[in-house]
Amino acid sequence: MTRRLLLTSLLTSPLALAQQPTAPADHAHAVEIPGLKKELFAGITEADFMKLGDKPKTVKLVLVATFSAANYGMNFNGYSHGKAIFTIPKDWNVEVTFINPSPIPHSAIVVEKDMTKKLQMGEPYFDGAGVPKPEVGLSMTKAEFKFVADEAGEFALACGFPAHAINGHWLALNISDTAKAPTLQLGDKPAVEAK
Template identity: 80%
Template sequence: MIRRLFSALLLASSFSIAQQPATPPAGHDAHAVDIPGLKKELFAGITEADFLKLSDKPKTVKVILIATYTAANYGMNFNGYAHGKAVFTIPKDWTVEVTFINPSPIPHSAIVVEKDQVKKLQMGAPYFDGAGVPKPEVGLAVSKAEFSFVADEEGEYAFACGFPAHAINGHWLALEVSADAKAPTLQLGDKPAVEAK
């Protein structure tokens, strides 16, 4: 009888522990509700319409990536989206000018990698020449950086955070380079794709 009672208590406590929410990734425990130290002035006035815009230069598009834009995914997001839930489509051979903003004191970065790379702990080198901030594995805190690259090869890529273990935990957005695309577009979540203006 005591053995059955002990087994029942052990099973009940195991079930209770299993029902507890998952622990956020290291360094992001405060991001579940609020993001302490966030310098919102770094992205003040930037809206969804600014995330993808045509440049004055021919076949050139401007992309803004803001790390920790919201508390979604414990702050590991770009422009409020994670796990590839926003999709940038760029016509092949266009130049992409990226402004990366990290208003958080926690280091983040931005780098373009093949889509399958996001399953790895470390991102390695950018897929396209110049397609990332300097030292993406170190990251930047409370700062801005710019980089540009030519999307000269069709395929499925990602704008990923190059800080170790961030991309594998969802800190990436989809980037498709297509020879069929006539203009750059951005699809945010379930919303229809919008053409850059």
């Protein structure tokens, strides 16, 4: 009974029912989220979200949780609900820097896109594709992980903390066997190739 009440309260909370606010065009931190360790993401811009790596067929991604106040802070790089789309060619190496400047725990994990509809994410889809203990999350710190995108399909870069992804804390990750280069589409803007 207690478990059912907890689940009901989670699903009917303002976070579960909230519509995603539009991310600011310039990603300025117009509304302050209290307690952020701002030095962890100072100077990071859209140009830093995806870059080519030093080695061939390698792409580097930066995911900043609580980048802005959009979606009550449950966003990566100011976007949520899959409104930013990373497209990676199949068999590329992906190196991810995850930053959470917030005292509220968040994490990052690659899962099948349908998993974002669940309260818990489980294990990462690809070997190594997530921070350690994503269900516990990390606060006010950085973490790195890397994986090989060795299977085409529709995936998500999701927060693995329970109930965060179902409330929109995820971005789309498409692994493509036809793409020639990695691209990133932010909201309604055209996709941009990694440099």
